[in-house]
Amino acid sequence: MVRQLGVVGCGLMGGSFALALKRHGLAQRVVGYSRSPSTTERAKRMGVIDVAAESALLAVAGSDVVLVAVPVAATEATLRSIRDLVGPDVLVMDVGSTKRDVVDAAQRALGERLGSFVPAHPIAGKEAAGIEHADATLYAGRQVILTPLPASRPELVQKATDLWAAIGARVLTMTPEHHDAAFAAVSHLPHLLAFAYFGAIAGQPAGRDLLALAGPGFRDFTRIAASDPAVWRDILLANRDEVLQQSQRFRRTLDAFEQLIRAGDAQALEDLIRGIAHDRAQWQMNGPPGPPRR
Amino acid sequence: MVRQLGVVGCGLMGGSFALALKRHGLAQRVVGYSRSPSTTERAKRMGVIDVAAESALLAVAGSDVVLVAVPVAATEATLRSIRDLVGPDVLVMDVGSTKRDVVDAAQRALGERLGSFVPAHPIAGKEAAGIEHADATLYAGRQVILTPLPASRPELVQKATDLWAAIGARVLTMTPEHHDAAFAAVSHLPHLLAFAYFGAIAGQPAGRDLLALAGPGFRDFTRIAASDPAVWRDILLANRDEVLQQSQRFRRTLDAFEQLIRAGDAQALEDLIRGIAHDRAQWQMNGPPGPPRR
Secondary structure, three states, X not given: OEOOEEEEOOOHHHHXXXXXXXXXXXXXXXXXXXXXXXXXXXXXXXXXXXEEOOOHHHHHOOXXXXXXXXXXXXXXXXXXXXXHHOOOOOEEEXXXXXXXXXXHHHHHHHXXXXXXXXXXXXXXXXXXXXXXXXXXXXXXXXEEEEOOOOXXXXXXXXXXXXXXXXXXXXXXXXXXXXXXXXXXXXXXXXXXXXXXXXXXXXXXXXXXXXXHHOOXXXXXXXXXXXXXXXXXXXXXXXXHHHHHHHHHHHHHHHHHHHHHHHHOOHHHHXXXXXXXXXXXXXOOOOOOOOOOXX | OEEEEEEEOOOHHHHHHXXXXXXXXXXXXXXXEOOOHHHHHHHHHOOOOOEEOOOHHHHXXXXXXXXXXXXXXXXXXXXXXXXXXXXXXXEEEEOOXXXXXXXXXXXXXXXXXXXXXXXXXXXXXXXXOOHHHOOOOOOOOOEEEEOOOOOOOHHHHHHHHHHHHXXXXXXEEOOHHHHHHHHHHHHHHHHHHHHHHXXXXXXXXXXXXXXXXXXXXXXXXXXXXXXXXXXXXXXXXXXHHHHHHHHHHHHHHHHHHHHHHHHOOHHHHHHHHHHHHHHHHHOOOOOOOOOOOO
16 A cells, blocks of 8 residues: 655656556555646646645655656656655656666666665556546556666565556566667567658658558557657667667568568568468467566 | 359458448349368358359359459469450459559450459458458448559449449549559558568567567557468569568668667657657548548
8 A cells, every 4th residue: 555656747657557556545645746737737637646746856755655757868857856855665666668777867866765766667558648648547457567676675676566566567577688678679669660661651752642541550550650759769769779789680681571572582481471470470468467477 | 233243262351342242232142262162161151152153263154243352463363264254244353452463464364354354452451361250341431442444444443433332442543553652652561561570579589588578569560460471472572663662761761760869869869750750640541431532
């Protein structure tokens, strides 16, 4: 049970976490702060938060759990602004899609209070950002990756695990390095490719006509190209080495495809597609929520 | 009204067309043929076709409308096998995703009976192929592109237009060349990229672990990577010049992204993403079915 949840950044992610805790009767009180007062006000009107705080620090005052749900690039300044009220029993989490940069920022910002910080990355979201899309079920059945530091206090790591599990998420822990390498492959690169693909189509002289012809395959393939620009700017820059490395791997596979196409090698092309299509048809997104795995 | 519909190739596309005509009371009788007798039998058991024919030619005998719904590479042989029963009043359509090769095949196969042929490409499908997935609503609200030839008889082009419109599709006509150029951009390239991307991920030493971490963005981005291997082998080869050209455009945009990422140019990267994300958020798949456009 959380006595008081402090949410810094009342957007989709922070708001959904607050709603989920409330829905499960896990938070007695939620205090929220957003840089934009109108957002904080809206969160309060929507019942996502109970109290609108006038600063990040005031949202943290008296909170035993703090969720920092700001753009990754704002994490360091945010942590710095709240550090004085982060006591040893306070659990502080983020929701960033990259973890090495967040860990670096936390080390710089929190100093000897780093033990309170448990980096978290919920694998959930919507293209539509903002508090108005907050959803108590956003994390249900989704994976949440925790990347605890050597300094993270074990009881706070456990508390983080229990909280996410209690709202239906499936909790995994890994190192920040492993996290960033893996998500460069399965999340960051697809976003980069979807941006580049949609940009290449829309940017053609006939772009508008082309877009009018596109069907359901195009719709799903490009869905993530509508993702939040500031968030993805930060992710692609923060994880650039891993992303560029995965992009190289992708280009090599694309090269192989194009060579077969150019050569008209129907059998090899079919075999290549068949293996991939089979694997994709077998693939299933992480199953129903199970017991937390550590 | 169709007196008798002949379906050559009782798969998802052919079966769904038959079901849609039946659902709308537009076909008195459907005769079907598939290369595999068990497929033809299943189509009959499912009520998709009324009569199982023992050859393509027998499916065409007595039919006033014929839908050839076979892999594109099999179109020429199929048209050749039925040509003797294609009378001047018989409408013959295909459902292929490429049109220049189909037109070439039809010219070779049908000779002076080419006037009966109206090439068609319904922008609809499912990853799950096969008659068991046939669906009377597959084409409802979808676009169908007709690419009539100079030789196509105008009254048959009109008949084709009316039939597709009657089952809820939105009919567009264009040249085969325009069709292939446009669909290289909005359909064939995304499939190629999805195949290459999924292959690059699954083929890594840690592929299995990576796939276990992937979330909803990955799921949608790679959905089309499960598409039918034989169909896509044919499409990518038949339309190779346009596909490779579009791939080049895509690579140039990807290059531009990677340069910004490498340079750490946050503002330019955000601006680039913002324009794309905005356009994608505005984009809507072709709206509700309207009056047929010619």
